[in-house]
Amino acid sequence: MIHVENLCKSFDKLLVLNDINQNIEKGERVVVIGPSGSGKSTFLRCLNLLERPTSGRIWVEGEEITSKKCNINKIRCKMGMVFQHFNLFPHKSVLDNLTLAPLHIKHQSAADAKEFAMGLLERVGLTDKAYSYPAQLSGGQKQRVAIARSLAMQPHIMLFDEPTSALDPEMVGEVLDVMRNLAEEGMTMIVVTHEMGFAREVGSRVLFMDNGVIAEQGSPKDIFSNPQNPRTKQFLKITNHGGGNL
Amino acid sequence: MIGVLLTSINDIPPSGWEDGILYQIWLNLIRHDRWQLILQGLGVALQIAFFSIIIGLILGFFTALMRTSKFKALRTVAMTYVTVIRGIPMLVQLMILYFAILGPYTNLPKILIAIIAFGINSGAYTSEIFRAGILSVDYGQTEAGRSLGFSTAQTMRLIILPQAVKNALPSLGNEFILLLKETSIAGFIGVQDLTKAGDIIRSRTFSAFTPLITVAIIYLILVMTLTWLLSKLERRLRKGDTR
Numbered sequence A: 001m002i003h004v005e006n007l008c009k010s011f012d013k014l015l016v017l018n019d020i021n022q023n024i025e026k027g028e029r030v031v032v033i034g035p036s037g038s039g040k041s042t043f044l045r046c047l048n049l050l051e052r053p054t055s056g057r058i059w060v061e062g063e064e065i066t067s068k069k070c071n072i073n074k075i076r077c078k079m080g081m082v083f084q085h086f087n088l089f090p091h092k093s094v095l096d097n098l099t100l101a102p103l104h105i106k107h108q109s110a111a112d113a114k115e116f117a118m119g120l121l122e123r124v125g126l127t128d129k130a131y132s133y134p135a136q137l138s139g140g141q142k143q144r145v146a147i148a149r150s151l152a153m154q155p156h157i158m159l160f161d162e163p164t165s166a167l168d169p170e171m172v173g174e175v176l177d178v179m180r181n182l183a184e185e186g187m188t189m190i191v192v193t194h195e196m197g198f199a200r201e202v203g204s205r206v207l208f209m210d211n212g213v214i215a216e217q218g219s220p221k222d223i224f225s226n227p228q229n230p231r232t233k234q235f236l237k238i239t240n241h242g243g244g245n246l
Numbered sequence B: 001m002i003g004v005l006l007t008s009i010n011d012i013p014p015s016g017w018e019d020g021i022l023y024q025i026w027l028n029l030i031r032h033d034r035w036q037l038i039l040q041g042l043g044v045a046l047q048i049a050f051f052s053i054i055i056g057l058i059l060g061f062f063t064a065l066m067r068t069s070k071f072k073a074l075r076t077v078a079m080t081y082v083t084v085i086r087g088i089p090m091l092v093q094l095m096i097l098y099f100a101i102l103g104p105y106t107n108l109p110k111i112l113i114a115i116i117a118f119g120i121n122s123g124a125y126t127s128e129i130f131r132a133g134i135l136s137v138d139y140g141q142t143e144a145g146r147s148l149g150f151s152t153a154q155t156m157r158l159i160i161l162p163q164a165v166k167n168a169l170p171s172l173g174n175e176f177i178l179l180l181k182e183t184s185i186a187g188f189i190g191v192q193d194l195t196k197a198g199d200i201i202r203s204r205t206f207s208a209f210t211p212l213i214t215v216a217i218i219y220l221i222l223v224m225t226l227t228w229l230l231s232k233l234e235r236r237l238r239k240g241d242t243r
Helices: A040-047 A072-077 A094-104 A111-123 A139-151 A171-183 A194-200 A220-225 A230-238 B002-011 B020-033 B035-067 B074-085 B090-103 B110-136 B140-148 B150-190 B194-205 B209-240
Strands: A002-011 A014-024 A027-033 A055-060 A079-082 A157-161 A188-192 A205-210 A213-218
Touching: A002 A188, A002 B020, A014 A220, A027 A040, A027 A111, A027 A194, A040 A055, A040 A072, A040 A157, A040 A188, A055 A205, A072 B035, A072 B140, A079 A139, A079 B140, A094 A111, A094 A139, A094 B150, A111 A139, A139 A157, A139 B140, A171 A194, A171 B194, A194 A220, A205 A220, A205 A230, A213 A220, A213 A230, A220 A230, A220 B020, A230 B002, B020 B035, B020 B194, B020 B209, B035 B074, B035 B110, B035 B150, B035 B209, B074 B110, B090 B110, B110 B150, B140 B150, B150 B194, B150 B209, B194 B209
Parallel strands: A027 A188, A027 A205, A079 A157, A157 A188
Antiparallel strands: A002 A014, A002 A055, A205 A213
16 A cells, blocks of 8 residues: 655755665554654655655555656545644634545535534544634644544545654543544554554554664564564663563 | 805804914814815825735735745745835835836826835735744644645645734734825825825914824824724634634
């Protein structure tokens, strides 16, 4: 579903991604972990070209998005993205946040867009907030709205860029619950996160990134219980998620 | 009967108005229907202000878009416009446009030339206000819009600009107020605006205080009204915020 070949990205002289190769299949739930500055977010943001790769090629559902001929806006409709800082549209109500893209990009009728959006709000448990504005919501509620906003475009792939990192601890659970449900429904997900519990439980594959490369990858069980790379071992030890003490 | 009354009030002050401030008001505003000069001047000032604000908004809007564009040529054109206009006094610009450019070669009415001059001038300042408004919107908004599949233009129109205009409104209001008062120099090219009307009366009655204070009070009322309208608009646009 997503195929990455020799992906490199540098900011000025700083090499952030160094020759990444990846293949992500439909229905996979890939969790990307690693120390900050390792290139996790940059890797994710390259997948929908929010960052332009310096070199390398990326295919999404068979189409090469790094090609000059590619209409990236069309591809992005199929790839939802959830940000660390939510980035809800503050001048729009919750409902309008959800319907904006379906109305203007897919040209859905107002009634259809609203009906679908209300269904999504029900799924994330926020029907009563449909007419509130983002500023009136808690962090956890904002992030659930942001997920629903992405889902409103009926994407085939969902990208999550540290979706719980800006949340108060007591709100992390409600967002992870929504993501868990999404995983159970078979959504292809790529999640950059520091939530190791979520990675272990929901991930079908874990990528450990360090210094711009994928240092180690495997099933959550392998990575968390039996890491091979010394850097992985060190990282998991520091974050208290290594081996036996789980 | 009324004709007789008007004629008499034009020639002699009504009883009790023979001296002091009442005499000054009669002399400067009532005698020979001088209030009509003020009223016409007010109309001219409002016309110049209104239409040049519109021109300024349109020019400023597109200049701001050009200055935030990714094409260097557009940025350079916009930057040059802003630099030249902001670097020359308004009065000099007005006189150049009238005496050197449009006046000698066209038959355009003076008031129209004034509108064009003030509009071009205001556009340069307004563009900086819009640009600041656009830059004040968090870049995450652009990323969220683009990640949903919106084009650059759609993101600008649907997501960035509504927030940018809201953020720019206090500064825009300030610019409107400055422009409204700046129109008082239109008299330099012979446009009979409000200030000129006061000045004409002063030169006929040899009394400066009453006509000039009258003009000053009218400007003050205009600006206060404008401020009130803008704050109403701002409150309406802020309905989504809880700060």
